[in-house]
Amino acid sequence: MRKNRERKIVDFLSILESASASGYVSGQLLAKSAGISRSAVWKHVRQLRRYGYGIDSTHGLGYRMVSRTSAPVPWELKKRLKTRIIGKEIIHRDSRDSTQSIALAIATKCPEADGTVVILEHQKSGRGRLKRKWLSPAGGLWLSVLSRPRVETPSMTVLPLVAALAVRNAIVDTTHLRASLKWPNDVMISGKKVAGILLDVSAEAEILNYAVFGIGINANVDAKEIATKAAVAQEITSLKEELGHEVNRLELAAAVLQNLECQIDKFVSVGPGPIISEWKKNTDMLGTRISVLHDGNEIQHGIAADLDTDGALIVISDSGEKSRVTSGDLRIRF
Numbered sequence: 001m002r003k004n005r006e007r008k009i010v011d012f013l014s015i016l017e018s019a020s021a022s023g024y025v026s027g028q029l030l031a032k033s034a035g036i037s038r039s040a041v042w043k044h045v046r047q048l049r050r051y052g053y054g055i056d057s058t059h060g061l062g063y064r065m066v067s068r069t070s071a072p073v074p075w076e077l078k079k080r081l082k083t084r085i086i087g088k089e090i091i092h093r094d095s096r097d098s099t100q101s102i103a104l105a106i107a108t109k110c111p112e113a114d115g116t117v118v119i120l121e122h123q124k125s126g127r128g129r130l131k132r133k134w135l136s137p138a139g140g141l142w143l144s145v146l147s148r149p150r151v152e153t154p155s156m157t158v159l160p161l162v163a164a165l166a167v168r169n170a171i172v173d174t175t176h177l178r179a180s181l182k183w184p185n186d187v188m189i190s191g192k193k194v195a196g197i198l199l200d201v202s203a204e205a206e207i208l209n210y211a212v213f214g215i216g217i218n219a220n221v222d223a224k225e226i227a228t229k230a231a232v233a234q235e236i237t238s239l240k241e242e243l244g245h246e247v248n249r250l251e252l253a254a255a256v257l258q259n260l261e262c263q264i265d266k267f268v269s270v271g272p273g274p275i276i277s278e279w280k281k282n283t284d285m286l287g288t289r290i291s292v293l294h295d296g297n298e299i300q301h302g303i304a305a306d307l308d309t310d311g312a313l314i315v316i317s318d319s320g321e322k323s324r325v326t327s328g329d330l331r332i333r334f
């Protein structure tokens with residue numbers, strides 16, 4: 001039903017687009033070319049405007065498309081993707097609870113589904129790690145990707161780093177901002193968090209069944225407003241604030257999906273080595289003093305010395321003792 005509606009709007013869009021190339025097109029002609037009624041033309045125009053297309057309507061002249069959308073709608077996103085698996089199926093909705101719960105439901109219900117992408121314009125109950133809330137107003141890029149990479153369970157711990165690296169690279173490709181990585185799953189700009197990754201996995205015996213990568217990027221949102229509404233534990237920012245103008249979320253989403261597939265493929269074919277070394281090249285935190293927090297309480301501090309081959313953080317305490325940290329949050333100490 002929904003697929004059918006989407007098909008109709010995409011067909012209408014291509015008719016309007018090609019007619020607009022030579023000026024205004026009358027409602028009557030549009031109706032005739034699309035095989036729909038005049039009132040259906042008006043409904044389609046209203047729908048396309050809601051999706052972010054600029055359509056001018058002038059009495060006596062008709063309609064003309066004046067600008068394309070920058071929203072990550074499936075038909076535009078698919079045109080930009082050169083991926084093999086990720087994004088073959090894209091679900092885009094205005095508002096639901098969380099992209100992660102939708103993608104998880106698909107993962108359990110449809111064992112053949114692989115590469116499915118779920119995007120919401122607004123999440124009513126966005127999730128962070130450890131049952132934390134993730135505020136997700138309109139303007140952000142909130143998406144989940146269902147993936148079934150052939151990896152063995154011991155190397156699963158590297159998956160959050162795979163995704164964080166892909167998101168960092170996508171932000172750099174799209175905005176040219178200087179984005180860096182913070183262990184375990186944050187993307188930072190000027191010391192402030194701009195994006196976070198949530199990973200849910202299911203595994204049987206030694207084999208990963210599926211992974212759902214939840215990706216939240218503060219794209220065109222007001223970070224200060226988010227910070228006052230949520231109990232944010234660290235300074236946050238948005239791409240809009242760092243750039244001084246809005247980012248094209250459609251191009252950003254395409255870059256995220258493209259980079260994610262590329263990093264997953266690399267991980268599956270050559271293992272964690274290249275991921276770990278690229279991650280280390282793109283972080284500012286190695287060599288700095290950090291505190292490791294669990295539930296907001298400091299449990300350890302020292303120098304963030306290195307990243308182990310499984311993605312664990314190696315910390316050297318003041319007394320020179322080396323230890324591995326496999327979970328928690330970090331606070332950089334100055």
Ligand code: BT5
Pocket residue numbers: 097098099100101123125126127128129130132133134135136141142143144185193194195196197198214215216217218226230231232233234235236
């Ligand atoms: C994360 O959690 O960083 C993972 C966030 C994943 C969100 C995506 S959106 C699409 C998908 N669907 C979901 O329901 N979730 C995923 P965590 O490491 O727990 O970070 C939470 C902390 O990040 C907060 O305490 C804040 O300090 C900070 N933060 C930054 N931007 C935020 C935002 N928009 N909302 C809430 N907290 C934010």
